[in-house]
Amino acid sequence: MKKYITDFTVVGRRVYGDAYFAMELEHPGELPEIEAGQFVEVEVKGSREVMLRRPISVHDVDREHNRLTLLVQVVGNGTRRLSQIGEGERVSLVYPLGKGFLHGIGFVPQRPLLVGGGAGVAPLLYLSRCLTAQGASPTLLLGGRTAGLIASRERFEAVEGAHVHYSTEDGSLGEKGLVTQHSVFGKDYDAILCCGPTPMMRAVAREAVRRGVPCEVSLENRMACGVGACLCCVTETREGHKCVCKEGPVFTPQTLGWDNE
Numbered sequence: 001m002k003k004y005i006t007d008f009t010v011v012g013r014r015v016y017g018d019a020y021f022a023m024e025l026e027h028p029g030e031l032p033e034i035e036a037g038q039f040v041e042v043e044v045k046g047s048r049e050v051m052l053r054r055p056i057s058v059h060d061v062d063r064e065h066n067r068l069t070l071l072v073q074v075v076g077n078g079t080r081r082l083s084q085i086g087e088g089e090r091v092s093l094v095y096p097l098g099k100g101f102l103h104g105i106g107f108v109p110q111r112p113l114l115v116g117g118g119a120g121v122a123p124l125l126y127l128s129r130c131l132t133a134q135g136a137s138p139t140l141l142l143g144g145r146t147a148g149l150i151a152s153r154e155r156f157e158a159v160e161g162a163h164v165h166y167s168t169e170d171g172s173l174g175e176k177g178l179v180t181q182h183s184v185f186g187k188d189y190d191a192i193l194c195c196g197p198t199p200m201m202r203a204v205a206r207e208a209v210r211r212g213v214p215c216e217v218s219l220e221n222r223m224a225c226g227v228g229a230c231l232c233c234v235t236e237t238r239e240g241h242k243c244v245c246k247e248g249p250v251f252t253p254q255t256l257g258w259d260n261e
């Protein structure tokens, strides 16, 4: 898939509590094809500490207005600087990067469960739009420590044909507990697609493998170049070492060797 380096214009911003913000970016012309689960490398201007672009998933795509939205958790200098960018400013993106969801399972599920935790909920919005556009009826299960840490709920709840559920560790939203303890987690699905903290993805993948349900997880390894050149994101798999930025970030538990834990 062809990659682009383009200056986008910030046309919208929304802050979610102390930890998250969403940035809506307008492309100067028609947006190229973008797969759900692909990511962009965002340039961080105006920071002496941050040299490298930061990888961020595509949260939403609005083809009518040539816009895409990023949902970002502020965790360090790079994301803090991004949170300070105002409307009208330009942001350089390298995109679309990586291989998105559904390559590994090889079909379009009609009754999938999409499980997200923390910043890992980000790619699941565009994924749920792509799936509903193909007739699927996804169940979304979004988890966090507390209600304030599950961002972009209004966008998830607005996806027609998707069913959204929440779990929080303190019980402040949805069912109390971990995503794997939620009552919808144990239901019958034709695929489970997941992005979030590694322990969560491992627990979800373990259960999917146990039930024989096709599954994919999206890794968030530290990255630099984002295009398979520097090897800093390499992960060990059953098929040898793979660049998460180029051959992922989405993998099956079988490829990662997570199926015999």
Ligand SMILES: Cc1cc2nc3c(=O)[nH]c(=O)nc-3n(C[C@H](O)[C@H](O)[C@H](O)COP(=O)(O)OP(=O)(O)OC[C@H]3O[C@@H](n4cnc5c(N)ncnc54)[C@H](O)[C@@H]3O)c2cc1C
Pocket: 039, 050, 054, 055, 056, 057, 058, 071, 072, 073, 074, 075, 076, 077, 078, 079, 080, 119, 122, 123, 219, 220, 221, 222, 223, 249
């Ligand atoms: C493919 C991919 C997609 C991503 N999508 C999103 C997204 O949609 N929204 C979002 O908020 N974040 C996303 N991330 C994570 C994001 O890239 C990092 O949080 C960001 O690069 C941190 O930059 P920083 O300069 O603010 O923090 P740094 O100063 O670089 O790091 C601050 C702290 O965050 C930790 N950290 C840094 N990078 C990661 C990472 N990749 N995973 C876990 N911990 C990390 C560091 O260990 C450190 O403790 C994604 C990462 C990848 C690889």
Ligand code: FES
Pocket: 222, 223, 224, 225, 226, 227, 228, 229, 230, 231, 232, 233, 234, 243, 244, 245, 246
């Ligand atoms: S980030 Fe450079 S090879 Fe993946």
